[in-house]
Amino acid sequence: MAKKKKKSVHLPHEVITEILLRLPAKTLVRCRSIYLWNPSTGIHRKIPIASNHNTSKLLLCGFAYDTIADDYLVVLGSYKYIVTLDPVYSPVNLEIFSLRANKWKQIEVAAYLPYRKTANSVEGPIVGLFLNGSIHWLVCNYETGENFITSFDLKEMRMSEIALPDDFCMELELYYSLSSIDYDLFEFCGHISAWKVEMQTIEIWVMQEYKVHSSWTKTVHFSYDPAPSFNPIYFTNCGDIVGTVGDGGLVKFNDKGVMLEYRSYGDCFFERSQMVVYTESLLSFPGGTTDQP
Template identity: 25%
Template sequence: MSKFPRDIIVDILTCLPVRSLIRFKCVCKPWKSLISDPQFVKLHLKRANEGNNINRRRLLVAAEPLYSCVDFEAASDGDGVNAVMELPYPSAARGAESFSSASIRGSCDGLVWISNGDDVHDIILWNPSTRESKKLLKPSSSVQKAGFLTGLGYDSTIDDYKLVIACLTTANGSNQIMAPEVFSLKTNSWRRIQGIRSGITLEGYAGVFWNGALHWLGKQETGADHDLDVIFSLNVAQEKFMGCVPLPKHFCTAVLSISGNCLCIFGKLHPDESYFEAWVTSEYGVKTAWRRRYSILFDRLYMDYFSAEMCLTKKGVLMDHHGCPGTLQLYDPVEDVTKLLRVKNNRDPMYDSVVHTESLVSLR
């Protein structure tokens, strides 16, 4: 192997899955050093995020057994055997008797933020691909169990991963963001940041990281009969909330997700809620350029409860039926074919899930 130029070796290795690269660290010391190098890790992640390289994406399901990693592309190709894989507890959570169930609070670059049930103070950052995990310090503010927003993002200006958490107060029946805090993985500390202006209410509590910002669904007061459905964002590097962007249409229900380099919205539409649609954008601003990717008759989908996690696949749409225990649906709108996947869940049928990208990103 020493006869091959280093750049060719690097080019080949950055195309491989994490599981293979971890094994290849044992080949020789130069390979171990190469695969552990931060620049290689960044290049491997860049390759994973390029274009429509969705073979590196996984759906992490917080069921019992605690987690299952679902390779939905394998399932789309008819490989049901390798579609679902059980994962053990992250090492940072083992031995904690109080860690009874897991809630997912955010995902970025292969890292996943999990908490012990509704206790957002019990924070573990975890890379399911490498199995590395780390228990983090508690935020200083008193976050109420019933109301908070969270998010995990990356600050490329200082090469740092940041966690965002904020209290919500229910005033006049709405959720307003209060006392937001940011945790820096590099400094291992929390700090308070400026909040968002009034007139914005929350619809989704777990933020989606895309294009340097965390995004949440919400509503903006307009003074009319109906509030405006919007996406509001926080710039992770500047640690400031940005302006709101309207949704492409008035959704009855909606979910944010990421597919490749695009921000996606999935949901049922008003007025008759008979259609399920998927919209995507690769640009973001006050007038975001949304494109409709799919429009599907709702009765073609096996949905007795609105799914809380979705993403685009090579052949269609993946939907996670939180209200139908352990059911994942892969729908191909071209062939009008549905495949159902089952994951074990021995506890509460309601569980969290998140789409994440395989990566070698370290918590050290």
């Protein structure tokens, strides 16, 4: 008796895209295949798994373009975590993937990197902000408890630290505690900015001159109508602030805290996923294809 052949299931490309967009970063890291994708053109390229994928926990991730080498780069920072009565962290190790060379390379950094997530980071790795030729992350020093910005300079291939505003006041809390305080980085009119949301009040600080601590300026501070887990991701040319909310949507406020617009994008809670802003481009990257994987 002939065996019945198993019927293969084919999912349309747009369905696969919707599934991947809704997956949290932690789940994506576990996928057997990871792709770099340009939403504007549909061009994508498969990225090989980093060498320490199965032995370390991913803490930092970032994507950048090297204008000098005309190369796209993926930067990952990972660490080993030992679960004991007193959790033990190892220093962060950095790896960089070059699309042009199609390989990962261990980054030798002179600085000791005792980093972990800030108290309210979402599940999965911290997504870096690429600005001024560097990738920036908001992290915590697990030895001192201090929160600050760490940056990786693509040209110099080195890490450095940027102090937060003196009055930013980030409270240290247990990683898994419930809190109404959240904070992160985003780009504000071409400048690196730090925002904090606490009890329906948002505060945005802008570094007017890069890496000059005295140039930190509180630019926005207002209370807004209750919205669960509001997290700013973009500042419009009109001065409005667009962000995500925990009930599965995008919301836009003006600088007075008045809600101007709300758009639902499905049951995709902020605690389970991350959203980032990208710049539309019709340019292709090395080795990219529009063929379905």
